Amino acid sequence: MKIIGFIASPRKEGNTAWILNKILEGAKEHGAETQSWYFSDLDIEPCRGCFGCKQSAPRCIINDDMQKLYEAVEHTDALVLGSPVYMGQMSAQSKIFTDRLFARFSPRFSPYFKEENAAKKKLILVFNQGNPDSSMFQLYFDYTKRMFQLLEFDVKGIHIVAGMRNGPAHERKDLQSVMKNIGSSLVSKRFHE
Ligand SMILES: Cc1cc2nc3c(=O)[nH]c(=O)nc-3n(C[C@H](O)[C@H](O)[C@H](O)COP(=O)(O)O)c2cc1C
Numbered sequence: 354m355k356i357i358g359f360i361a362s363p364r365k366e367g368n369t370a371w372i373l374n375k376i377l378e379g380a381k382e383h384g385a386e387t388q389s390w391y392f393s394d395l396d397i398e399p400c401r402g403c404f405g406c407k408q409s410a411p412r413c414i415i416n417d418d419m420q421k422l423y424e425a426v427e428h429t430d431a432l433v434l435g436s437p438v439y440m441g442q443m444s445a446q447s448k449i450f451t452d453r454l455f456a457r458f459s460p461r462f463s464p465y466f467k468e469e470n471a472a473k474k475k476l477i478l479v480f481n482q483g484n485p486d487s488s489m490f491q492l493y494f495d496y497t498k499r500m501f502q503l504l505e506f507d508v509k510g511i512h513i514v515a516g517m518r519n520g521p522a523h524e525r526k527d528l529q530s531v532m533k534n535i536g537s538s539l540v541s542k543r544f545h546e
Pocket residue numbers: 362363364366367368369370437438439440441442481482483484485517518
């Protein structure tokens with residue numbers, strides 16, 4: 354089983370990276386093959402809105418690192434998207450990635466897109482925020498879950514890690530086992546039902 358994590362933070366050694374890597378560690382310890390993608394290392398342009406993916410071109414015409422991510426998404430069993438909360442929303446890096454998934458949504462996006470597989474892509478969203486109130490942005494998280502469902506992902510959950518302004522994630526004694534347990538749950542039979 355393959356599980357990939359997207360670290361949509363500009364800080365390569367920040368909270369998002371630590372949280373995502375703990376989740377992947379938990380999955381790996383339970384037999385998954387895992388891979389992390391750091392958006393801070395990737396060159397991904399915003400969508401140009403050219404509609405090429407819906408018209409003449411069979412794929413997104415922008416030749417950047419997003420092409421690697423299209424491939425990665427198609428060849429994984431589950432995805433974990435980790436983002437810091439910026440101004441009550443996902444980071445700009447996450448938004449650019451999400452907009453570029455528009456191309457994957459295209460029926461013309463062969464050979465990557467397969468209608469019969471699309472609904473089976475499992476996704477969990479993991480947000481972390483400075484504010485200690487994890488319900489602060491609940492409306493936005495619910496909305497985001499719905500948006501990914503419309504993009505034909507099987508959204509299996511949203512996890513919110515709050516209170517990051519009280520210290521970095523790696524200093525939070527409670528977090529390590531919680532994140533690893535999320536990771537191990539991704540490998541469970543129940544998750545894939
Ligand atoms: C530009 C910016 C905007 C932010 N906006 C919010 C916010 O609206 N609500 C919140 O609780 N935390 C906010 N934060 C705090 C981050 O979500 C928090 O520090 C997070 O852990 C950063 O993740 P990172 O270490 O991967 O960069 C913001 C941080 C930055 C830099």
